[in-house]
Amino acid sequence: MFLPKWRTRAERQLSFQAQKVIYHPKDGLKYIDDVAAAGENGLRELRVASKDFNEVSLINGQTVLEVLSKMSESITLPTAEELFHRVEVRQKIIGAVLLARAGRITEPEIFLSLATASDESGMHDLALAGFACLDADTVDSFLIDILKNRPVDHRRCSMACGFLGSRNTVEAVPEIVKCMKDSQFTAILNAFLALRSLQYEEAIPLALDCLARGIPEPEDESAVLVRSLEIVTGQRFGNDVTTWRTWWESASRPEK
Numbered sequence: 001m002f003l004p005k006w007r008t009r010a011e012r013q014l015s016f017q018a019q020k021v022i023y024h025p026k027d028g029l030k031y032i033d034d035v036a037a038a039g040e041n042g043l044r045e046l047r048v049a050s051k052d053f054n055e056v057s058l059i060n061g062q063t064v065l066e067v068l069s070k071m072s073e074s075i076t077l078p079t080a081e082e083l084f085h086r087v088e089v090r091q092k093i094i095g096a097v098l099l100a101r102a103g104r105i106t107e108p109e110i111f112l113s114l115a116t117a118s119d120e121s122g123m124h125d126l127a128l129a130g131f132a133c134l135d136a137d138t139v140d141s142f143l144i145d146i147l148k149n150r151p152v153d154h155r156r157c158s159m160a161c162g163f164l165g166s167r168n169t170v171e172a173v174p175e176i177v178k179c180m181k182d183s184q185f186t187a188i189l190n191a192f193l194a195l196r197s198l199q200y201e202e203a204i205p206l207a208l209d210c211l212a213r214g215i216p217e218p219e220d221e222s223a224v225l226v227r228s229l230e231i232v233t234g235q236r237f238g239n240d241v242t243t244w245r246t247w248w249e250s251a252s253r254p255e256k
Helices: 009-023 025-037 040-049 061-069 073-084 089-101 109-116 122-131 136-148 154-166 170-181 188-197 203-213 221-233 241-252
Strands: none
Touching (some): 009 025, 009 040, 009 061, 025 040, 040 061, 040 073, 061 073, 061 089, 073 089, 089 109, 109 136, 122 154, 136 170, 170 188, 188 203, 188 221, 203 221, 203 241, 221 241
């Protein structure tokens, strides 16, 4: 995008603030209101700094999202539609969240599909921001139904468990427990972490049962589950399920 060579002090300041939003998002937080208040000029500088939003990442995505959210609807909605219809997943999900905040998107499937389309961990937070704009009961029922309809795609089940844990959906505990007891269910790690987040006391013995019977796939799920058990408990028993169970029986026994 072309900008005149000679610019006013205010224009240079706005450019600096937009650059901070894109390339130094932690510092950029304090410039969100200033860039948003500049309206079309702020949008122009944001486009320039981000190379027409192609430099938007999962690191600066939340900051960009907040700037666009604070602009007038006449600016936000067309920009949201534009981003949502792009190919790049990071741009699509920012557009989707903006549209959900405006009530233009109401289906949780959109955010789950976008989250599962990328291996980048920051997608989880952006998808959560999208879910937060929708009816809570609808989102929770949608995620629980994915688990009820197992076996389905490993990644969808894994994401569903992760989101239910992050959303503190206690009502999901019975279904997640059923999943962990199902020998065909593979998203054991996120199911375990979700139960821990939801403060389910029997999450550890359930995980040990999974290790004992073996997890069908993917191959590294067992190794990562063991590492998570070690982090959670502070114990180092590796794949020795017998020793793990002995320790758990001792640790969970009420003191006399």
